[in-house]
Amino acid sequence: MISANDLIAYTSDSANTCANEELQQRLSMYQVFLKLYEHNRGLLNEILRLENSGSKSLAGVALPYVQGIVLDQQIYLVTNLLGGKTQALVQPQEVWTIGRDHRKVGIAIQDGCLSRCHASIQYINDQGFYLKDLGSSNGSFLNGEQIWRSVALKDGDRVRLGSLAFVFFICQTAQILEPLPSEVLTHPASKPEERQSLREAPHLHFARSAMPPHKQSNFPTVKPLQETFTFRHPETEY
Structure with a gap:
């Protein structure tokens, strides 16, 4: 016991x-x-x-990303790094520089850990997008590894420049979907309880594309995208 x-x-x-x-x-x-x-x-x-922001609600928080778009000879980046708003950035030489100094880079971000001209993303024909460090103080990292030369970017790569972190995506193909059946577009009469549910639901506004349904072959070009994106042409001076 x-x-x-x-x-x-x-x-x-x-x-x-x-x-x-x-x-x-x-x-x-x-x-x-x-x-x-x-x-x-x-x-x-x-x-x-x-850690300090972990207690805050994630509702409405935009996760930083950069997406390289290659469609119909049009090359551009789509990103929300500039003020948290999604923009499409067209650069004549297809080199997008990132840093603190807006006079030297196309994507200027006020981050104390970024160098004035920190890194660049460049598109090379028939090869893809490449990340290059431009002699920064705090380094450029790809998937946790510091890079010392120009390195090819892949879909889903994690990039960190100083303390700025984002995910890189690539889009090189577009798919034209089949036209919707007429009964889907005509919205047949619904039951009273369904109509009540629709009235209580928040209203959603969709931007109509300027492209005719399933007829446009060279999709997308810059012109149709102007309805949904704000295009910004960075300075060419580095």
């Missing part, structure tokens, strides 16, 4: 073990953050920024 003293001793030993494990975990976490502080302060700042 277990005595009261044995039970007290067992409980005390268990508590000490749990306390030691928690102390070890905290010490390990401290060592990780210390190494980040010494070797990669930009990544540490990004982790702390995400």
Whole structure:
């Protein structure tokens, strides 16, 4: 039979073990953050920024991205890095520079960890999009690895420039969908409860495309996209 003293001793030993494990975990976490502080302060700042914003609601938060578009001889980037608003950026030389100095780069972002002219994304015919570091102070990283030369970008790549992080996507094909059946477009009469549900639902506004349905062959060109995107032509001076 277990005595009261044995039970007290067992409980005390268990508590000490749990306390030691928690102390070890905290010490390990401290060592990780210390190494980040010494070797990669930009990544540490990004982790702390995400931690500080973690308590806020994610509703309405736009995740940073850049998408390279190659369709019908038209090359451009679509991104929300500029003020959080999606824009299509056309660059005559197909080189999009990123940094702090708006006089030297096409995509200027006020981030203290970015160099004035930090990195570039370039499109090379028949090869694709490439990321290149332009001698930045805090480095350019692709999928967690620092790059020292021009590196090809793939769909879904994670890019970090200083503390600026975004995902890169590529779109090189377009698909023309079949015309909708007439009964779908005519909206047949619905039941009273369905009509009530529709009245209570938020109104959605869709931009109509200037392209005739299933007739346009050279999709998309710059002109139709002007209805849904704001085009911006960055300065060509680097």
